[in-house]
Amino acid sequence: MKRLLKSGRVIDPVNAIDGVMDVLIDGERIVQVGRDLPTDGASVVEVPANLVVCPGFIDMHVHLREPGQEHKETVATGVAAAVAGGFTAVACMPNTVPVNDSATVTALILAKAAEAALARVYPIGAVSKASKGELLADIAELKHAGCVAITDDGHPVATALLLRRALEYAGMFDIPVIEHCEEPSLKGDGVAHEGFHAAALGLRGIPGACEALGVERGVLLSELTGSAFHVAHMSARASMRAVAKGKTAGVRVTCEVAPHHFTLTDEALRTPVPYDTNMKMNPPLREAADRDAMLAGIADGTVDAIATDHAPHHYDEKNAEFDRAPFGIVGLETAVSLSLDRLVHSGLIRLPRLVELMSVNPARILRVTGGSLSPGAPADITVIAPDLAVRVEARAMRSRSKNTPFDGWELRGGVAATIVGGRTAFVNPSVAALKEW
Amino acid sequence: MSVTRDVDALPAITSLRRKDLLGIADLSPDEIALVLDTAEAMKEIGSRPIKKVPALRGKTVVNLFFEPSTRTRTSFEIAEKRLSADTLNIAIASSSVVKGETLADTALNLEAMSPDMIVLRHSSSGACHLLSRICRSSIINAGDGMHEHPTQALLDAFTIREHKKRLRGLKVAIVGDLLHSRVLRSNIHLLTKMGADVWVCGPPTLMPADIGRFGVQATSVIEDAVRDADVIMLLRIQLERMEGAYFPSLREYFTIFGMTEARLKLAQPDAIIMHPGPMNRGVEIASEVADGPYSVILEQVANGVAVRMAVLHLLASAPEHEEAA
Numbered sequence A: 001m002k003r004l005l006k007s008g009r010v011i012d013p014v015n016a017i018d019g020v021m022d023v024l025i026d027g028e029r030i031v032q033v034g035r036d037l038p039t040d041g042a043s044v045v046e047v048p049a050n051l052v053v054c055p056g057f058i059d060m061h062v063h064l065r066e067p068g069q070e071h072k073e074t075v076a077t078g079v080a081a082a083v084a085g086g087f088t089a090v091a092c093m094p095n096t097v098p099v100n101d102s103a104t105v106t107a108l109i110l111a112k113a114a115e116a117a118l119a120r121v122y123p124i125g126a127v128s129k130a131s132k133g134e135l136l137a138d139i140a141e142l143k144h145a146g147c148v149a150i151t152d153d154g155h156p157v158a159t160a161l162l163l164r165r166a167l168e169y170a171g172m173f174d175i176p177v178i179e180h181c182e183e184p185s186l187k188g189d190g191v192a193h194e195g196f197h198a199a200a201l202g203l204r205g206i207p208g209a210c211e212a213l214g215v216e217r218g219v220l221l222s223e224l225t226g227s228a229f230h231v232a233h234m235s236a237r238a239s240m241r242a243v244a245k246g247k248t249a250g251v252r253v254t255c256e257v258a259p260h261h262f263t264l265t266d267e268a269l270r271t272p273v274p275y276d277t278n279m280k281m282n283p284p285l286r287e288a289a290d291r292d293a294m295l296a297g298i299a300d301g302t303v304d305a306i307a308t309d310h311a312p313h314h315y316d317e318k319n320a321e322f323d324r325a326p327f328g329i330v331g332l333e334t335a336v337s338l339s340l341d342r343l344v345h346s347g348l349i350r351l352p353r354l355v356e357l358m359s360v361n362p363a364r365i366l367r368v369t370g371g372s373l374s375p376g377a378p379a380d381i382t383v384i385a386p387d388l389a390v391r392v393e394a395r396a397m398r399s400r401s402k403n404t405p406f407d408g409w410e411l412r413g414g415v416a417a418t419i420v421g422g423r424t425a426f427v428n429p430s431v432a433a434l435k436e437w
Numbered sequence B: 001m002s003v004t005r006d007v008d009a010l011p012a013i014t015s016l017r018r019k020d021l022l023g024i025a026d027l028s029p030d031e032i033a034l035v036l037d038t039a040e041a042m043k044e045i046g047s048r049p050i051k052k053v054p055a056l057r058g059k060t061v062v063n064l065f066f067e068p069s070t071r072t073r074t075s076f077e078i079a080e081k082r083l084s085a086d087t088l089n090i091a092i093a094s095s096s097v098v099k100g101e102t103l104a105d106t107a108l109n110l111e112a113m114s115p116d117m118i119v120l121r122h123s124s125s126g127a128c129h130l131l132s133r134i135c136r137s138s139i140i141n142a143g144d145g146m147h148e149h150p151t152q153a154l155l156d157a158f159t160i161r162e163h164k165k166r167l168r169g170l171k172v173a174i175v176g177d178l179l180h181s182r183v184l185r186s187n188i189h190l191l192t193k194m195g196a197d198v199w200v201c202g203p204p205t206l207m208p209a210d211i212g213r214f215g216v217q218a219t220s221v222i223e224d225a226v227r228d229a230d231v232i233m234l235l236r237i238q239l240e241r242m243e244g245a246y247f248p249s250l251r252e253y254f255t256i257f258g259m260t261e262a263r264l265k266l267a268q269p270d271a272i273i274m275h276p277g278p279m280n281r282g283v284e285i286a287s288e289v290a291d292g293p294y295s296v297i298l299e300q301v302a303n304g305v306a307v308r309m310a311v312l313h314l315l316a317s318a319p320e321h322e323e324a325a
Helices: A075-084 A103-116 A139-145 A160-171 A196-201 A208-225 A237-248 A259-263 A288-300 A335-344 A351-366 B029-046 B071-082 B103-111 B127-134 B150-164 B182-193 B222-226 B239-244 B250-257 B297-316
Strands: A002-012 A017-026 A029-034 A043-046 A052-055 A057-062 A087-092 A120-123 A177-179 A229-231 A253-257 A381-391 A410-420 A423-427 B060-065 B086-091 B117-122 B138-144 B171-175 B197-201 B217-219 B231-234 B272-274
Touching (some): A075 A087, A253 A288, B029 B150, B060 B071, B071 B138, B103 B117, B117 B127, B117 B297, B217 B222
Parallel strands (some): A002 A052, A177 A229, B231 B272
Antiparallel strands (some): A017 A029, A410 A423
């Protein structure tokens, strides 16, 4: 069955396209993008003038919690949140229970994803068995089962030697090692960014250097091994310097930044709600100079991807003393609005750069399909409404958990529709013109 | 923090319009002065042969202590009894936390029995804020983690005022483990709001981040901190800090930061020595100093009762709550 998305603004950076075009889809694949394409028996869908058609957004850092923590999230609720947030694909972290260090767990995640049939799911395997930092996981097995990268996320890879081996070994399959960069002895029992606000609240601090040391280690070992190294959820200005330096030296290093780290600062620990556990994540919300460095890195190209570090936690777990509550917030359903509001409407970047950050580069880093609207590519399409007035409502989220710091926020820009493999997986009911989608 | 007030002036307000006392950071200089003035009247009650007034008769006060405490818990309990409140002590050993109940559930269960006030001591910073969001009862912070210990700062200020007749313009040196101290944070808020010149001193390893933004002078040279000081306050050095490599040995700590008679000579001739307790003699303070004529350490303990009576009374009689939501 053919569908023609008619007369929308299409942004496809890989093919240097930015203009009013038609997109012809046949079944699961893109046939062609061009001006005034013949209808040719396709059903025609008019794209309203204020919407933008983009290659599907890919969130390369989410926690789907299944198997083992289904009270927080399942693959099914996670992908429902993903498509509602404009993501046609997500890459899920291996810190499930049990850890995704085997083909069995990978297969289970993929089976659940196939059953849900919404967003594509790319499992990420563990670097080490049970992510314990001792023995390498069976990386070839993981790769063949469908894993697109390896990480011990939640923690850094335990030793420099093991990280070196992981990089060398993963290099054989050309999959990146994704690292939660952190020097454990500097983190200690810290729960917030080390700075004035944590000091005033009496919260134990985690300095930016804690992360930057991990970034420096990874960049050096990436240079040593020649393998691809990806920095997860980067938050500190010293980390940004380390990545920029590595890139200048030709090291195969890439990095991602989460929307909360380019939006919020550690001041949010105190106001409006003191000790709000939805302001607790790792790495922590940092000071304004760090937030500004994230914004600068997004503008100057140092940052490769925006990824949410979607970390659902149950209400009961977050309704606790600040130092006892778990780290992490949900992000899938707010990322596009925050990015449009804070990055595009602020004038920092333009829409094609946003598409690079949310689609082109994640696909490139993970070596997965997507990231373009090239003929023959899967018809994974995110349609955004850059000027839509959005009010974030935690209660209305598809995710099983509602632990967002952005509840009640009013933002400019949102998701209009999400098409995965030619199938419409989500249509935003508040975009009236899309009724017939 | 730039607002300061002469303690000699009459208080501009006559009641606290708040449900809780979570920290000194929330209080205005007028509110602080009101508590201190009220404590003077309360102190007089403690000197009577019959040390009891009916101010809190029929009110139920729960002392909920998740951390061991002798001084603070006893002080609150005496204060409550002198005001004729019905008091109930819940200590960590007998609490249901060991059975896995959350703090929120403990609070809800207590709340169901309609206490009027809950005095909370907890090892987590912000525990009182959590309780205050859940409970209709007034929450009084008796020390939360490394955050605040507001009644300690109020009793310290009361004691200083008894000796110096003012707070504004005094040089106050606070020496010791600054990083882990809730007493420090409450005292900084209170003393800077009331116009004192606050100096803090300790090794850089035990200094909170960005200490300069608290409106104090920070130094690791104890002589600079105590020179011409009107008040010297020592903070407890916890013996286990050596394991965190904050300093090499208690002996070396005492050599560099210990309060000795020789160092005391640098201060004003009428300087007073304070300590919130419990003391480590020979670590942060030499015994001769702790027991010297300028030491007001036991007066602090005595004044704690009067100040806590004032806080309990003012919160119980607050005409309406204007606590921010």
